Amino acid sequence: MNEVSCDFNNGDLCQWSSGSSDVIEWLLESDVHNTHGVGPLADHTTGDGYFISLTPTHDRNEGVAVIVTPELTATSAQDFCLRWWYHMDGSDVESLSVHLITLKEGKETVVWTKKGFQTSWWTEAFVGIHINEAFVLEFRGSQGKNLLSNLALDDIDMKPAVCPGEDCLYFMLSSSCGPFL
Numbered sequence: 001m002n003e004v005s006c007d008f009n010n011g012d013l014c015q016w017s018s019g020s021s022d023v024i025e026w027l028l029e030s031d032v033h034n035t036h037g038v039g040p041l042a043d044h045t046t047g048d049g050y051f052i053s054l055t056p057t058h059d060r061n062e063g064v065a066v067i068v069t070p071e072l073t074a075t076s077a078q079d080f081c082l083r084w085w086y087h088m089d090g091s092d093v094e095s096l097s098v099h100l101i102t103l104k105e106g107k108e109t110v111v112w113t114k115k116g117f118q119t120s121w122w123t124e125a126f127v128g129i130h131i132n133e134a135f136v137l138e139f140r141g142s143q144g145k146n147l148l149s150n151l152a153l154d155d156i157d158m159k160p161a162v163c164p165g166e167d168c169l170y171f172m173l174s175s176s177c178g179p180f181l
């Protein structure tokens with residue numbers, strides 16, 4: 001889906017937009033200037049492009065930062081594989097989650113979430129989505145006030161396909177694992 005895919009290397013959010021009421025925002029970065037030594041040294045796509053990042057500073061801390069897709073439509077029951085690369089570094093890092101919100105009924109489902117330190121390198125994640133109505137996707141990063149923390153995202157992609165089978169072991173949301181929505 002072209003509306004979802006973004007490597008951030010044009011220096012913008014592609015068709016994603018920032019949540020309008022957010023206290024903090026995901027920032028485009030080419031590296032993380034964090035004196036505490038957490039966060040990516042380079043983007044995932046090419047090593048000299050951009051990614052988006054949340055890093056607490058003394059005057060910009062705490063809160064949830066959101067990016068959201070435009071309206072996405074599934075004309076009949078369709079499988080999508082949403083894939084992205086993330087970086088959750090530092091002992092104070094809080095949480096990253098992916099939310100699917102249906103537009104007709106406003107039903108919200110957390111399709112993926114991680115809390116706390118995960119990796120000091122770029123890590124791939126993917127989740128299968130089976131849906132037959134209009135929806136949006138959101139990435140939500142929760143940032144604490146302590147400085148040993150960085151969240152980063154790069155290379156978001158979504159294809160009309162079932163994810164690789166092993167994904168079912170973790171997410172139980174793909175149609176090949178059971179009904180969803």
Ligand SMILES: [Ca+2]
Pocket residue numbers: 007008009043044045046049050051154155
């Ligand atoms: Ca990139």
